[in-house]
Amino acid sequence: MKTRLALVAARPSCEGPWMRSRGNETGVRVRGLGKGERIISRLDIHGVLQPHVVLDRDGTFPLPERWTRISFCKDSPEGADMSATHVDLMVG
DSSP, X not given: OEEEEEEEEEOSXXXXXXXXXXXXXXXXXXXXXXXXXXXXXXXXXXXXXXXXXXXXXXXXXXXXXSOSEEEEEEXXXXXXXXXXXEEEEEEO
């Protein structure tokens, strides 16, 4: 399956860029989360920010059928052994 990179090898807490929908994204894949780390997904649907979604484990997660833009933030607890985390948008 094809992907679009959203966060690449994010180690410390960081905020990724906003990415616009191309209309063919089907989900989000998270890889490489360490203990206590999490990804916070921020979704904008036609100018309205939706409640944040917390992704606290590796895996694939669905996206709404229609959205305008999305952004991901990595949250690592202080003193954690930060691992390189990747977030991809799955493209159908």
